[in-house]
Amino acid sequence: MKKYKFSKYFENEVLRKRPYIKKEWCIKVIENPIKVEKQEENRWRFWGIVEEFDNKVFRVVTLEDKIILHNPFPDRRFKE
Template identity: 50%
Template sequence: MKFTEYFKAMRLRPDRSDIKLEWIKKTIDTPIKRETQDDGRIRCWSKIEEKNGKYLRVILLEDGATVHNAFFDRNFKET
């Protein structure tokens, strides 16, 4: 996986440091929802059972391969 410098910096935050790279890969490879933002970036979500079913959101750049951000999305609702 490729990462932006922004992602690398955000990963140092205490609330994001426990997000495993395997969860990010799972979210990219098999999202439960995927959508393209107006700016071309791609949002992907997956449910992480190891974190009590929290939903991880991963933001990819327009290339669909570079991770720009990853965080647990408290507002996501599976439909």
């Protein structure tokens, strides 16, 4: 089982600006994505449904290692 970590940006900015976001949701998206794509600058994007947040799609961005979570948010414009 992977041991996930959270970037300083995640801990200091994301959780402050979006206190409703739960780390468990982000891990669930990473482990059960409906879509994954490589992003520029050595990052990865994962999309997944968060049932606890009214079944909305969240995008979770990780660093290149896919273990350090960097930026999660609800993605209103998601298209498969």
